[in-house]
Amino acid sequence: MEYKDYYKIMGLSKDATPDEIKRAYRKLARKYHPDVSKEANAEAKFKELGEAYEVLKDPKKRAAYDQVGRGWQEGQPFTPPPDWGFDFGADQGFAGTQTGGGFSDFFEALFGGGFRRGRDGAYGRQTQAQGSDQQARIQIDLEDAYRGAVSLISLNVPQMDSQGRMVSNVRTLNVKIPKGIKAGQRIRLAGQGMPGFGGGGNGDLYLEIEFKPHRYFRAEGRDIHLELPVTPWEAALGATVPVPTLGGTVELKIPAGSQAGKQLRLKGRGLPGAPAGDQYVALKIVTPSARTDEAKALYEQMAKVMPMNPRAAMGV
Amino acid sequence: MKKEIVVISGTVLDESMRFTLVELCDFTKISPERVIEMVEEGVLEPEGSSVYTWRFDTHALKRLQIALRLQQDLDINLPGSALILDLLEEMERLKR
Numbered sequence: 560m561e562y563k564d565y566y567k568i569m570g571l572s573k574d575a576t577p578d579e580i581k582r583a584y585r586k587l588a589r590k591y592h593p594d595v596s597k598e599a600n601a602e603a604k605f606k607e608l609g610e611a612y613e614v615l616k617d618p619k620k621r622a623a624y625d626q627v628g629r630g631w632q633e634g635q636p637f638t639p640p641p642d643w644g645f646d647f648g649a650d651q652g653f654a655g656t657q658t659g660g661g662f663s664d665f666f667e668a669l670f671g672g673g674f675r676r677g678r679d680g681a682y683g684r685q686t687q688a689q690g691s692d693q694q695a696r697i698q699i700d701l702e703d704a705y706r707g708a709v710s711l712i713s714l715n716v717p718q719m720d721s722q723g724r725m726v727s728n729v730r731t732l733n734v735k736i737p738k739g740i741k742a743g744q745r746i747r748l749a750g751q752g753m754p755g756f757g758g759g760g761n762g763d764l765y766l767e768i769e770f771k772p773h774r775y776f777r778a779e780g781r782d783i784h785l786e787l788p789v790t791p792w793e794a795a796l797g798a799t800v801p802v803p804t805l806g807g808t809v810e811l812k813i814p815a816g817s818q819a820g821k822q823l824r825l826k827g828r829g830l831p832g833a834p835a836g837d838q839y840v841a842l843k844i845v846t847p848s849a850r851t852d853e854a855k856a857l858y859e860q861m862a863k864v865m866p867m868n869p870r871a872a873m874g875v
Numbered sequence: 876m877k878k879e880i881v882v883i884s885g886t887v888l889d890e891s892m893r894f895t896l897v898e899l900c901d902f903t904k905i906s907p908e909r910v911i912e913m914v915e916e917g918v919l920e921p922e923g924s925s926v927y928t929w930r931f932d933t934h935a936l937k938r939l940q941i942a943l944r945l946q947q948d949l950d951i952n953l954p955g956s957a958l959i960l961d962l963l964e965e966m967e968r969l970k971r
Contacts (some may be wrong), residue, residue, distance in 0.1 A: 582956060584952075585949070588948060588949055592944075592945070592949060594944055594949060594963075595959065597946075605948075609948075689904055692903075694940075709882050719911070732883055733880055733881060733883065733884065734883050734884075735882050735883065735884040735885070738885055744887060744888060745887075745888045745937070746885040746887055746888070747885050747886045748883055748885035751879075751883065751885075763902070766885070769900045805928075830899075
């Protein structure tokens with residue numbers, strides 16, 4: 560396990576006052592709270608911060624941490640001294656934060672005894688508690704949303720080991736992704752959240768769905784958007800061309816005289832549901848490059864036969 | 876030995892879903908009084924005119940849960956939470 564420098568995490572010096580600790584926590588918690596933060600690693604940062612604050616805000620834990628942590632550097636391999644034993648007072652134990660939950664192995668090694676004592680009833684305060692709800696975002700493929708799938712997800716969950724200590728475990732779940740789910744929608748898994756203790760029930764798990772970026776499809780609700788490359792003659796003369804959809808290739812009729820950007824709709828070809836979404840196809844005209852003399856001559860002939868000023872509306 | 880794979884199914888919180896006050900409390904494990912307070916402070920805007928006919932959508936459930944986390948983690952009161960939630964939604968809207 561690695562040594563955690565809680566002062567460094569909170570941007571504080573070792574002699575920070577309780578007020579400074581609280582101020583630093585509030586400021587960083589606002590910055591990294593997963594519900595408001597736009598930082599990429601907000602969740603991990605917030606969790607780390609909650610752990611640091613849990614220790615530094617409590618004079619007893621802080622003193623113990625200062626004592627054991629003398630001379631250690633952030634990230635160094637760490638083993639607690641053999642005679643280590645942290646004594647929780649009657650009103651101690653740790654509440655953690657509503658968000659995140661689950662402290663590092665380092666924290667558990669130093670202070671992880673609190674739950675055990677609480678559960679055994681030696682101190683009697685934490686006799687029963689409901690496990691808190693957990694949230695997670697999962698990224699799935701659009702194809703899985705179209706067909707339905709089973710997604711394997713990993714979550715960090717604190718669990719009680721055989722000695723009654725809280726340890727952080729990776730828990731994997733196979734979750735059914737129902738057909739037609741949309742980005743932003745949540746799946747509620749009752750009883751799959753944080754474990755309760757002392758007979759308290761488990762919390763619930765909420766999974767928020769995000770779509771992985773797709774090579775050419777973009778989802779908006781249940782509608783699917785696609786930019787379809789076409790040739791100038793397909794656009795000008797009209798044609799029936801193959802178009803990929805989530806359900807497979809379909810034929811699309813391009814009307815004669817179509818311009819770039821024209822949008823065509825494939826009804827009901829989006830994500831399934833009641834009603835199913837549509838697929839919108841925007842035409843993108845791709846011009847062949849004039850590499851040979853013959854090709855150049857063809858373009859020149861076009862300029863002569865069909866002169867036009869596409870910038871007329873701009874007055875130039 | 877063949878390993879059995881357990882697949883868990885949940886409930887998709889679809890936007891057509893509506894919850895009563897009791898169901899909402901059951902989901903979030905908070906008291907009706909706290910929900911009523913959230914309605915009074917504008918965190919939640921249920922359909923229906925009285926406590927008995929209130930119906931909350933999944934969007935309200937999400938707002939309620941975020942408000943609870945903001946309260947617990949950042950010590951933000953209900954009017955503050957309502958403001959943050961509105962601003963977050965405005966940001967989402969502008970991003971689109």
